[in-house]
Amino acid sequence: MEEKKRFTLGKINLILIAIGVLIIVLGFVLMTGSATEVQFDPNVFSFRRITVGPMISFFGFLFIIFAILFKPKTIQK
Secondary structure, three states, X not given: OOOOOOOOOOXXXXXXXXXXXXXXXXXXXXXXXXXXXXXXXXXXXXXXXXXXXXXXXXXXXXXXXXXXXXXXXOOOO
């Protein structure tokens, strides 16, 4: 008797987690900036790098928590 092994998270959960990771990566890309040791660049403190990037990353982490806890509705027969 061979038992079928099942993952704890379903296919939908894994897809949602992958989307959350992509959102986090997008937030980190928005936070990146170029600064050289020779000259100071004031764009390091831009609204996009200080506010938008961290907010998008934070929402990505919240989305991953939602994706883990998400339980799809089953069709009852």
